[in-house]
Amino acid sequence: MELNLEAKKTLLRKIPHGLFICTVSEGEEINGFTASWVTQGSFNPPLVVMAVRADGSSHGMVNRTKKFCLNVLRSDQKELAAVFFKPQKGLGGRFESTAYTFGELGLPILDDAIGGVECKVINSVEHGDHTVFVAEVLTAVLHNDTEALNLSSTGWSYGG
Amino acid sequence: MELNLEAKKTLLRKIPHGLFICTVSEGEEINGFTASWVTQGSFNPPLVVMAVRADGSSHGMVNRTKKFCLNVLRSDQKELAAVFFKPQKGLGGRFESTAYTFGELGLPILDDAIGGVECKVINSVEHGDHTVFVAEVLTAVLHNDTEALNLSSTGWSYGG
Numbered sequence: 051m052e053l054n055l056e057a058k059k060t061l062l063r064k065i066p067h068g069l070f071i072c073t074v075s076e077g078e079e080i081n082g083f084t085a086s087w088v089t090q091g092s093f094n095p096p097l098v099v100m101a102v103r104a105d106g107s108s109h110g111m112v113n114r115t116k117k118f119c120l121n122v123l124r125s126d127q128k129e130l131a132a133v134f135f136k137p138q139k140g141l142g143g144r145f146e147s148t149a150y151t152f153g154e155l156g157l158p159i160l161d162d163a164i165g166g167v168e169c170k171v172i173n174s175v176e177h178g179d180h181t182v183f184v185a186e187v188l189t190a191v192l193h194n195d196t197e198a199l200n201l202s203s204t205g206w207s208y209g210g
Numbered sequence: 211m212e213l214n215l216e217a218k219k220t221l222l223r224k225i226p227h228g229l230f231i232c233t234v235s236e237g238e239e240i241n242g243f244t245a246s247w248v249t250q251g252s253f254n255p256p257l258v259v260m261a262v263r264a265d266g267s268s269h270g271m272v273n274r275t276k277k278f279c280l281n282v283l284r285s286d287q288k289e290l291a292a293v294f295f296k297p298q299k300g301l302g303g304r305f306e307s308t309a310y311t312f313g314e315l316g317l318p319i320l321d322d323a324i325g326g327v328e329c330k331v332i333n334s335v336e337h338g339d340h341t342v343f344v345a346e347v348l349t350a351v352l353h354n355d356t357e358a359l360n361l362s363s364t365g366w367s368y369g370g
Contacts, residue, residue: 051314053256057352061325062250062258064282064358066226089249090222090369091261092338096213098222099259099342101251122224154211165221175333175344178252182259184335184342192217198224209250 059210067201067209069131071121072100073150073158073166074111080158081141083108084134086201086208087180088120096187098169101180107141112183116171119157122164123199130162131199154189165192219370227361227369229291231281232260233310233318233326234271240318241301243268244294246361246368247340248280256347258329261340267301272343276331279317282324283359290322291359314349325352 072085083106091097098120102109112118123131133147150158159166169185176182201208232245243266251257258280262269272278283291293307310318319326329345336342361368 051348053348054350054352057325057350058256058327058347060352060355061282061327061350062256062347064228064324065248065250065258066228066358066360067249068224068226087249087251087259088225089227089247089259089261090225091247091335091342092340093370095338096218096222097261097338097340097342098225099247099249099261101249101257101259122221164224165217167218167221172337173335175251175335177332177344177346178255178257180252180257182251182257182342182344184337186337187218187222188211188213190214190218190221192214192220195220198226200226210253 063207063210065209069123069199069201069204071123071134071160073119073121074108074115075157076111076115079141080145081108081111082134082144082158084131091184097184098187099182099184101182104179104181109181112171117155117157117169119153119159119166119168121160121166124164125197125199125203127199128204153191159191164194164196164198223367223370225369229283229359229361229364231283231294231320233279233281234268234275235317236271236275239301240305241268241271242294242304242318244291251344257344258347259342259344261342264339264341269341272331277315277317277329279313279319279326279328281320281326284324285357285359285363287359288364313351319351324354324356324358325350
């Protein structure tokens with residue numbers, strides 16, 4: 051059995067994906083990264099599923115603290131998503147671009163985003179170059195109900 | 211800590227989702243259902259993540275056989291997605307609406323879809339009203355590279 055790599059790539063790129071800023075905190079440190087591979091995982095309890103690059107600095111923070119905040123960006127916040135994609139000099143440096151307020155779980159919720167959901171990791175699957183985290187939504191802050199950013203509208207691709 | 215249910219619903223509905231027909235087979239039986247909560251989970255190996263209602267008849271088939279095929283629908287196949295949403299009289303009845311060919315893993319690949327990826331389940335997380343399956347893409351058949359159906363364009367909602 052041989053996988054047709056071109057067909058695989060074309061088909062997987064048809065899966066719609068969003069663009070979120072996932073924030074983490076550990077002790078005095080905060081960090082954040084752009085996440086795209088996100089889906090809902092259950093209504094009751096409300097679960098989200100997010101795949102995170104296993105080699106990133108935030109990955110260990112999610113693994114150790116078992117919590118993260120998924121910030122939903124407005125459709126006009128592509129530039130902010132780009133800031134959180136780029137390599138950074140130190141933890142927290144990306145937050146110079148945007149104001150935030152700590153939520154009840156102690157995670158940064160971006161003031162200028164549509165809102166954020168703070169989540170507690172229930173379980174994870176470590177198998178490939180990303181780790182799949184399954185997490186329960188414990189708090190939700192909505193700032194502004196408007197159209198959200200998605201990957202396809204940016205012209206970027208991440209997947210395949 | 212109290213979850214703001216309206217904020218949670220509004221924010222989770224901002225996660226973009228597709229509409230796929232997931233097919234399963236067990237012995238002589240085949241079945242299929244419409245899946246929406248799908249994301250990629252890794253590039254290498256190529257993983258997909260899909261949440262499946264824990265009370266559906268196909269759920270047990272995925273759990274027992276550890277395999278499924280994700281069929282990517284064309285943007286004009288909303289009616290076919292609706293057929294695979296509805297309750298059915300018996301296993302396999304929904305396939306009267308569409309022709310299919312068995313793939314290398316023995317799973318139905320819909321002839322009229324954009325294509326399908328046959329997947330082997332690596333792991334799963336059973337925590338809420340859906341089970342989260344993490345699966346490796348083993349085969350990919352591309353029929354027709356065209357625009358895919360997504361949930362938001364149908365006017366339906368599934369999530370929140």
